[in-house]
Amino acid sequence: MTETWLIPIAASLASLGIYFSLPSRWSAAQKLRRFLGLLSLMPLFLFFPMEKQLGSFGVTLHFYLLATLTCGSGFMAITSRKPIYSALWFGLVLLGTASLFLLIGAQFLAAATIIVYAGAILVTLLFVVMLAQQAGASHYDHFSHEPSLASLAFFFTTWSLFTALKNTPFAPANDNPVTHLSSDSHVAQLGIDLFTDHLIAVELAGTILLVALVAAVCIAMPPSNDKPADSEPQTPINQT
Amino acid sequence: MTETLLTHYLIVAAILFSLGMVGFLTRRNMIVLFISAEMMLQGVAINLVTFNQYYRLNGIHPSFDGQIFTLMILTVAAAEAAIALALVVVLFGRSGSLDISLWHHLRDPGQPAVELTPSISEPARQPNWPTLPVAGLAPEENGSAEPLKPITDPLLSPEDKENPDA
Numbered sequence: 001m002t003e004t005w006l007i008p009i010a011a012s013l014a015s016l017g018i019y020f021s022l023p024s025r026w027s028a029a030q031k032l033r034r035f036l037g038l039l040s041l042m043p044l045f046l047f048f049p050m051e052k053q054l055g056s057f058g059v060t061l062h063f064y065l066l067a068t069l070t071c072g073s074g075f076m077a078i079t080s081r082k083p084i085y086s087a088l089w090f091g092l093v094l095l096g097t098a099s100l101f102l103l104i105g106a107q108f109l110a111a112a113t114i115i116v117y118a119g120a121i122l123v124t125l126l127f128v129v130m131l132a133q134q135a136g137a138s139h140y141d142h143f144s145h146e147p148s149l150a151s152l153a154f155f156f157t158t159w160s161l162f163t164a165l166k167n168t169p170f171a172p173a174n175d176n177p178v179t180h181l182s183s184d185s186h187v188a189q190l191g192i193d194l195f196t197d198h199l200i201a202v203e204l205a206g207t208i209l210l211v212a213l214v215a216a217v218c219i220a221m222p223p224s225n226d227k228p229a230d231s232e233p234q235t236p237i238n239q240t
Numbered sequence: 241m242t243e244t245l246l247t248h249y250l251i252v253a254a255i256l257f258s259l260g261m262v263g264f265l266t267r268r269n270m271i272v273l274f275i276s277a278e279m280m281l282q283g284v285a286i287n288l289v290t291f292n293q294y295y296r297l298n299g300i301h302p303s304f305d306g307q308i309f310t311l312m313i314l315t316v317a318a319a320e321a322a323i324a325l326a327l328v329v330v331l332f333g334r335s336g337s338l339d340i341s342l343w344h345h346l347r348d349p350g351q352p353a354v355e356l357t358p359s360i361s362e363p364a365r366q367p368n369w370p371t372l373p374v375a376g377l378a379p380e381e382n383g384s385a386e387p388l389k390p391i392t393d394p395l396l397s398p399e400d401k402e403n404p405d406a
Contacts, residue, residue: 018259022266044255052244063245067252074256074279078263083271083338090275093256097282100249104241104293109307113285116314121278121321128325129271132332140268140339145356150265154258161254165247173243173298193304194311201308205315212319220326222333 004166010043011158017041019151021079022144034079038072047162062103070096081137084129087122094118108187241297249290257283270328270338274321281317285310 017040020033045067054060070093077089094117101110144150194202256279263276292306328338335342341356 018262022262041255044251047251049244049247052242054244054248055242059245063248067248070252071255071259074259077279078259078267078272078276080272083269083275086269086272086275090279093279093282097256097286100252100286101289104245104249104290105297106289106293106307109285109289109310112311112314116318117278121318124321124325125271125274128328131329133269133271133338138269138337138339140337140341141272143268144266145268145341147266150262153265154262157258157261158254161258162251165250165254170243170246171295171298171300173241173246173294190304190307194308198308201312205312208315208319212322216322216326219323220329 004163006046007162007166008155008159010046011155011162013040013043014158015151015155018075018079018154019147021075022147022150023079023081023142024144024147025142027142030081034076037079038075041071041075044071044158044162047166059103062099066096066099066103070100081141083133083141084126084136087125087129090125091118091122094122105186108190241294243294246290246294249286253283253286253290255283256280256286268340270331270340273340274324274328277324278317278321281313285313288313 017037021037054063073089073092073096077086077093080086080089094113098110098113098118101107101113260276260279260281260283263279264273267273267276288306288310292304292310295301295306296303331343332338344354344356347353
């Protein structure tokens with residue numbers, strides 16, 4: 001892994017790029033600034049540990065492609081002016097995350113991410129965008145709330161996270177991993193674990209979903225004005 | 241799955257989490273705020289799944305706890321999406337705008353008010369009046385239009401004309 005003193009430099013570069021890419025009153029060269037901000041995330045990729053082999057060539061290639069896709073789409077999602085573009089870039093983040101799950105053999109979660117997030121949440125989000133804001137970017141999409149302080153928070157968060165990652169010793173991997181990803185009976189074992197050891201958690205999850213459904217209906221229902229006096233049709237004033 | 245791959249995944253998760261945090265702190269559109277919160281959840285999910293697969297495939301801790309926890313996160317995210325989007329719809333119906341800073345004065349009684357910096361305060365909102373179609377008759381082109389007469393209904397009897405409301 002690269003030197004420790006490089007971490008704050010890369011983090012400050014990235015936070016500067018984010019600061020200049022966020023929506024602000026200064027609207028000149030917006031696309032160029034966002035492109036440069038996207039490039040300024042690249043120094044963070046320097047801290048991928050390179051001293052050992054990542055895996056086979058296919059795993060390496062796909063990991064770098066998917067990591068770039070995920071982080072780049074995340075950056076575009078938070079800097080897009082139009083909320084519908086944010087939603088679509090977030091869809092790309094979800095695709096990248098699901099593919100990353102698939103790359104390490106978590107097949108069920110890859111499918112669940114696609115189905116639940118991209119299939120349900122993202123479509124609901126697009127419906128809300130269509131209902132609420134059809135006209136593209138509003139004036140409040142061209143301003144940010146304290147972008148300098150938020151960039152500072154990004155700087156410190158990435159600095160501390162990367163330093164912690166660099167200094168944490170993980171339990172070393174076995175020299176010959178027991179399981180090949182292809183022969184791993186992953187989904188069956190996950191199902192057995194889920195419905196034996198964690199059965200109560202599954203039931204609780206179902207209850208939470210039901211409660212959330214009822215709560216959403218209660219919140220979104222318009223206030224009822226069905227008083228008996230008001231429910232009568234108004235009599236015309238000029239009637240004799 | 242090697243230790244190197246584990247650290248690679250954790251770095252991607254850290255970047256995703258930090259990006260979602262910045263988006264949640266800065267943006268003013270409620271939909272983008274929601275997207276940023278979901279992005280932070282994705283970063284956490286990558287962490288959990290990666291650690292679980294690493295320790296499971298290497299035989300250090302053979303269980304699926306991390307992935308089952310991620311499934312619970314997925315459930316909570318779905319519930320959160322339902323409630324948060326219902327709130328967004330209600331707030332949009334009340335203020336006609338998705339701007340979160342219109343609601344910054346919501347607080348408990350006795351709390352001091354937070355004043356926003358003037359750079360992000362509202363620039364002279366116009367009330368959103370409906371536009372009505374133009375009613376009435378257009379004047380004729382050649383200028384020979386007669387003044388409009390009231391339309392008389394031949395089926396109305398004379399006493400009905402005197403008292404048409406009866």
